[in-house]
Amino acid sequence: MILYLLFQLISAYVKIDLHKPMPHHYNRHLRNDLLINNFKNTQYTGIIKIGEQDLELLFDTGSSIFWVFSNTCASQSKKASFDCQSSPNCLMTKEQYNVQYGQGEIRGNKAFDQLQISNLTVSNFQFLIVNSQSNLDNLRADGILGLGLQEQFGFNSLINMLYDQHLINKRMFTFYLNSIPEQINNSSALFLGGYDTRYMSSEVQYVKLDKTDSWSVKLNTIQMNNKVLINDVSALIDTGTSLIVVPTHQFTQLLSILRDEYKQFCQYSQYQIKCSCPDGDFSHFPDFEFSLEGELKLVLSPHDYIYMDVSVCVLSFTKSSNNYWILGDTFIRKHVTVFDIDNKQIGFAKLATFEKQSKQIQINDYLYIFKVVCVCICVAIASIWIIRQVSCLGEASHEMNK
Structure with missing residues (x-):
C-alpha cells in the first residue's frame, strides 16, 4: 500500500x-516534437502512424492535403504503403479526389482512421489513400503531410484537428531543418503547437502573411550584395521544395548579374545553376539579402546556397513560370521557422x-x-x-x- x-x-x-x-518552449519530457530525416538536403521526412502502420511522410507547407500510398498503388520510390483493411478503425469512403503538384499528380479515396504523430493521437483523422500517381517516382516517402493554409475538399488540417481535440494549445508549428544529412545527434525537428528556444540564438521576428490561403510573405527587396535584383515580390515559404525557385525573367537577370558583376559564366542544367569552380573556392560569390517588413533582413551566404560537385559550383536556384518566388529548404535551413496560423504570420529566429x-x-x-x-x-x-x-x-x- x-x-x-x-x-x-x-x-x-x-x-x-x-x-x-x-x-x-516545451519541457523536454513532454514536448510535441517529431525528429525528421534529412535525405541529401532535398527531402525532409518523419515517421507517423496510421492505425498500427508506420509510414514515412514528407512535410510540405506548400500543399494542404495529407495522403499516403495505398498497397495497390504502383510507385518505384515508396518504402511502405497503407492497407486500410489491416487497420481495424479505418473507414475508406467512395469519395475520390485528384491533387496536382508542380510536378506530379495523385488520385485517391477519402478515408478516416486514428493518427499518431510524436506523442499525440488524433481520432477520426481524415486523409487520402492514393491508388494512382504520376511523376512522383522521385518522392522518397510513403506520402505527403500537407501543412498549407488552403483548405481542399472539406478536409480539416492536421494542426486544426490537434487543436480541436485539445492536443496542442496554439495553432502553430515550427521547423528546424539541419543542413547535415544523416547526423543523428543533431536531427532536424518539427515542433507542434509552439517552438523550442534551445534551437534558437535570437528572439523570433514575425512577418505578416500577404495572402490568406498560403504561407506567403512580401519581400520588399532581394539584393545580391548591394545590387537590387527585384522589388516588391511575394515569396512562398515551402518545406516541400528543395531549392529557391525564381520567376523566369528574374532568373535570367540573376544569371546576367553573375556574369557581368562577378565574372561567373554559369549554365542552367538539370534544374540548377552550375558554374565552373576549378579551385573549389566559392567565397567570391555574392550574398543574397531578403528584406521583409519591419526591417527584417535575412541573408544567405554562398556557403548556404552552393555545394561542390567535383570542380563545379552548384547553386540551389531554379526557375519557373510563376510570378512569385518559392523559398524552399535552402532558405529555411538558415533559420528556425515558426508558422503561426492564428496570427497569420511567419517567424524567423537565428539558429543556435x-x-x-x-x-x-x-x-x-x-x-x-x-x-x-x-x-x-x-x-x-x-x-x-x-x-x-x-x-x-x-x-x-x-x-x-x-
Missing part, C-alpha cells in the same frame, strides 16, 4: 511539473549552435532528474514518518486494551 501511495505521489508531482505553463542545443538539453535533463530525486526523498521521509505514526498509534491502542 505504501509503495502504491509512493508511486501515486510521484506520478502526481511529475504530471503537475510537466504541465506547468511554459510560454516559449549544436553545442548550445546539447548543453541546454543536458541541463534540462539534470534538472528533471534532480526534481524527481527530491520528490522521492521527500515522499520516502513522509512514508517513514507515517509508518512510525501508525506504529505508535498501534502500540498505544494495544496498551489501552490491556
